[in-house]
Amino acid sequence: MTGSDKRRPRLDLIGWSATSPFGIGRSAFAEGLREGRATATALDHEQWQVPAGRACLVPDFEVRAVLGKKGTRMMNRVTGLAVGTVGELLADMDRSALTPETTGMVLGTTGGSVQSTLDLTRGSLSGERPFHVEPGLIPYSVMNGAAGQVAIWHELKGPNATLAAGRSAGVLALSYARRLLLTGRAGVVLCGAAEEYSTARAWLARHTADPAAGEPLLGEGCAMFALAAAPADAPPAPASLVGVKAMTCSDGNWAAVVRRCVEQVLRDADAKPTDVWAVSPSGAAGPGGDAEQAVAEELAAAGGIEVPVAPLVGEGHAASAAFQLAAVLSRAETDERATGRLSLVTTTDEAGTVAAALLRHH
Missing domain, CATH: 3.40.47.10 (Thiolase/Chalcone synthase)
Known part of the structure; x- marks a missing residue:
């Protein structure tokens, strides 16, 4: 190892968790992956208002059931997935080692919640006045609404960023977190990505799919990782x-x-x-x-x-x-x-x- 390598901090992954079609939490993800368990299930037409079909949904995931009723009346699914997954991640970590002021948050997304954006737009067009919309929808109709709510719920006061990058969002969130750590703007960064299943997303996927490939089998969920800088000669994380x-x-x-x-x-x-x-x-x-x-x-x-x-x-x-x-x-x-x-x-x-x-x- 050269002298410059010794001075360069090592970027350790000190924790992770996931909310996935395998279930809620890291153990459920690991078990489902180990078993090679398929997760596609028939869709409830009444709930989702989509044609008969299948999707890979987080089982039994309802925002208010998972996070409680306080502050979740208007919370959309993607925000609930992100807030819940970060909660699972933090529960597995030593919170005393985290300083709220230097703990950052980077969340990857496709475009936030398309469903919330369309619901707000529909309300603006169908109401008696354009501004007669449900106020509770507004924070969740913007792309960075989920990342902001994660910071509020879990008292994270460091840098907070949202990346719209589609399928590459998880990797680019890691890259952004890496820059925050190497430039000293954060001590620990929670980074990852989230996607919800919704009527609007299903409609978009159906109408933008490559005819040659067919309509994709949609999945949803969130995975989050804790990334921290450590001296190159410090005991390594896994x-x-x-x-x-x-x-x-x-x-x-x-x-x-x-x-x-x-x-x-x-x-x-x-x-x-x-x-x-x-x-x-x-x-x-x-x-x-x-x-x-x-x-x-x-x-x-x-x-x-x-x-x-x-x-x-x-x-x-x-x-x-x-x-x-x-x-x-x-x-x-x-x-x-x-x-x-x-x-x-x-x-x-x-x-x-x-x-x-x-x-x-x-």
């Missing part, structure tokens, strides 16, 4: 963030951009393909997902294992990459081959984003 890389595919050549992104994140970490213990591709339909799968198969052939998530929990959009991160962390806890090696998470989004995150397991 895993640390080694690198994050993001690129844009502007010419349709997904295979070239995905490969270049993976090669660069490995090169920046001075790592070889044979150092990769596990790789988790997004499972996205289309050329971006196909390019990820090709790279994943090459890395698996070089001595790694593949950790798929989407086939079990559906198309989680903003929550997808966060679930992938949770999956490799969960698998590493029970696989001794992970020690000292790397795991890679790749993701692509239809908007053109290609991103990869590299973790080292200790």
